[in-house]
Amino acid sequence: MNRIKHSKYRNTGLLFELLIHQITADTMKGDDSPSIALVKKYFVKTELGKEYRLYENIIKSQNLNETKASMIINESLESSKKLNKKSLKSLKYNLIKDIRENYDLDQFFTSKIKNYKQLASLYVLLESANSITMSDPEYITDNKITLLEHITKSEVITEVKESKFKEIEDDKDLRILTYKVLLENFNKKYVGLNNNQKVVLKEFINSMDSSKELKELYNRNVSKIKTLLENEIPKTTDPTTTIKLTELNNLIKESGKNDKVLNEDIVNLLQYYDLTEELQTANKLIKWIIWQTK
Secondary structure (H helix, E strand, C coil), rough: CCCCCCCCCCHHHHHHHHHHHEEEHHHHCCCHHHHHHHHHHHCEEEEEEHHHHHHHHHHCCCCCCCHHHHHHHHHHHHCCCCCCCHHHHHHHHHHHHHHHHHHHHHHHHHCCCCCHHHHHHHHHHHHHCCCCCCCCHHHHHHHHHHHHHHHCCCCCCCCCCCCCHHCCHHHHHHHHHHHHHHHHHHHCCCCCHHHHHHHHHHHHHHHHHCCCHHHHHHHHHHHHHHHHHHHHHHHHCCCHHHHCCCHHHHHHCCCCCCCCHHHHHHHHHHHHHHHHHHHHHHHHHHHHHHHHHH
């Protein structure tokens, strides 16, 4: 009997998550992300976008009883049969081609994606449901159990839990999505993110639709960072460090009237806050050491 093998190159759910991950990575480096255009091209109002909804509908479903979980899986498999298979095949082929033109393909697929196992199991079930050959029942059952266990388990609800895909309509929505993913990833993976950095990301999410609010937010944080530096520089005992910090403080400028707040400006804010926290910690440590040696 037939056993559908998982293909990361044809798994719509995985491809979408990898693109969002890449948008996040590019943004954090201050680069324009080609993945934004790829998401718009291949997932907005396309058959690929319709198939992704099937993946998302299952992955985001949790804490349900087994009956409801089975119904969701079965409905998704039935809905997949209505998709245009020829269009899906063509879109996936061209998407991989475009990814290869913009990124190192092997490197692109090395990113760790949450729910990878569940995405792989759903791919197998979708492909089997649309195959003309009979699939191995035991193999199908194993993959369905993987999804049932995912859907029926309880999970603490986090801030960013709504649908990712339904928001994507234009560039602004893609930027909002990017920052929501940034915030979610930082909160879950980078536990060292300090409170100031978390506040910056949250406020940027809420200000994405207003360039005026973005500029006010950026300038407000620049002013706060400069104040923190000005308070800590006099406490620094190393002359070389003092000179460098003073130069940095002079370089940090508020956004001008005709300036636009860019992705790299956000990254810089996060880095500046990281620096000020390290500086405060170091100065407190030195102060404690001096007190101990008196």
